[in-house]
Amino acid sequence: MYNFEYKNPVKIIFGKDTISKVANEVPKNAKVLLTYGGGSIKRTGVYEQVKTALKNIDLIEFGGIEVNPHYETCMKAAEIVKAENIDFLLSVGGGSVLDATKFIAAAALYENGDPWDILSKPETAEIENAIAIGAVLTLPATGSEMNGNSVITKFETLEKFAFSSPKVMPQFSILDPECVFTLPDKQVANGVVDAFIHVIEQYLTFEVNSPIQDRFAESILTTLIEEGPKVLADRNDYEPAANFMWSATMALNGLIGSGVPQDWATHQIGHELTALHGIDHARTLAIILPGLMHIKRTNKNDKLLQFGERIWGITQGNDDDKIDAAIVKTVKFFETLGVPTTLHEYGVPEETIGVITARFEKRGAKLGEKADIDFKEVGEILRARL
């Protein structure tokens, strides 16, 4: 395996009836900004639980954070943080709210130029400080609860960019699996697919002799395949909800990606479909991944065979047959969850492919674990998913 450094100080508080523990975690004298999304936390009772637990805390609220949160919205919140001298951000919601909260935390204290640089020039924009963050997670999917990653969309230009910093890791994240009980099917399915493909991005690359990382990745994939359908079948069954939630966290907390190559091309291409057509993040991944597996089968040959055998039990045929079968199994899994995997099913016209390849050409992008996916190959991957 490669050399690596790993540090993840996020405190996880996991389990039934844990939301009230937020009272022990938020600093007593903090002035808190509670961030949330479209208001589902008020329907589900999570908002009430948090407010009750924090009744003695000086707290103001910032709701209305979008799915695929907007840079413009975050900047409004960052202004409030500055104006109100907020010193703790409490994110109550799913990955979008938490990603937005991370950007707000960094942008409010950013003094090295335009906060947009944090997203558009992540290699050079140094985040020296950020407001402290805590999270109550209501939707297992993104893994944002145990990492320093954030993805933000600039509404003005329909650009979707990511940044990452240890400074925006939550101090704590409360994960109560009963939050899954109130999720609609679509959000459960999206969460399962999102977590699954987070694992794939760190696993389905090339062999570097990393059996622990490989097997941990396979552990999460197998668990998602087993537990995802159980969650969809019975939303009030605690154990599958808990296993799904813990899988999604472990999928992207840095552990399985330590010491191994990583891909992330599926995400980068998928982001364009969200930015241009508003398709749910996870669904864009379900569209792109099968095309990427198909087009990059030479780069990924050994790992595709390992994935096929260990995850789907595929042992018959030549390498190409086995890889084809692994792609079919993966597509069928997403479809079984109710997630379509082709562009036409989402009404995306063929012309979009040209728009996306032009964007990657302009950026001079070289994607994937071998940095060899150029804009032309992005086009091939997309055409394979028409």
Added chain:
Amino acid sequence: MYNFEYKNPVKIIFGKDTISKVANEVPKNAKVLLTYGGGSIKRTGVYEQVKTALKNIDLIEFGGIEVNPHYETCMKAAEIVKAENIDFLLSVGGGSVLDATKFIAAAALYENGDPWDILSKPETAEIENAIAIGAVLTLPATGSEMNGNSVITKFETLEKFAFSSPKVMPQFSILDPECVFTLPDKQVANGVVDAFIHVIEQYLTFEVNSPIQDRFAESILTTLIEEGPKVLADRNDYEPAANFMWSATMALNGLIGSGVPQDWATHQIGHELTALHGIDHARTLAIILPGLMHIKRTNKNDKLLQFGERIWGITQGNDDDKIDAAIVKTVKFFETLGVPTTLHEYGVPEETIGVITARFEKRGAKLGEKADIDFKEVGEILRARL
């Protein structure tokens, strides 16, 4: 799975040629006590690498920490820490040195009574502060590099006790797998067995629907079974050394034990064999575990069958047959590594069983994940290993 809390802020620096990075991690103005053992670090060159990296740091040394480190030795070091106003402890060595360093760190600042209480009354002795610790790990085995656990022996009374506190987690641990190259066979074998049984203590209990934890545990067991013999066969092969080292860390950093029942009876009984007969820690575990699996097969029935099938491929016969076969496979694995598994092979007389059961009777001990192993059953487990 059970509710749990998990927080592990240890920074891991893993890989080839990483020891010099200690210079970036030790606080610049700290007064450092470098702790080490019997001097093997001087023969292997690790001492020289550390000293060179820290040439500008104010540093004194405390060597001679024993395998199964003595309380009495630690207390001498704690006095030096106080007298010299040490504010950082750098452990350079294996798990024994690091465990001792953790106790020194806590004892030096302990103000609630006799520091022996930290070990003898771990439920009530509160560790409010500890000197900051860093580690350069030279021997994969105990997992001490990524947890807050420590095991110390009182030489005067031959008692071996453990304590655990987040305050003594290392700030950083440097893991250079090339340190494995200079280890004798016996230390490699002991390390593999130690890590293996750390996993077993957190896995081989009863079913609580925890597929992620189970599969992560099985991932580590399988990797140790594959990589351990490779390390023994060729000490200069980097990749197996690296995989062994990472396995040992993951075996006991709290992750696989989160949300599941834990046993630790094998350790508690094994500690007596070390205290009374000086048998290497890992070897005491290899003696006890097969007896525990045999005697506690009813409690552990489902997990023993899962262990047999997933780790050893055992699918034939009735439950008792399968469990017997799993025990045989486990014993053979330890023996293949050169680790004997019966009391007589270590020259332990039958009378020792009475001494040990009397100790457990006096303590009123109830061991195991169901707290149902009393002193009589401890005797049965030991007699099964004559």
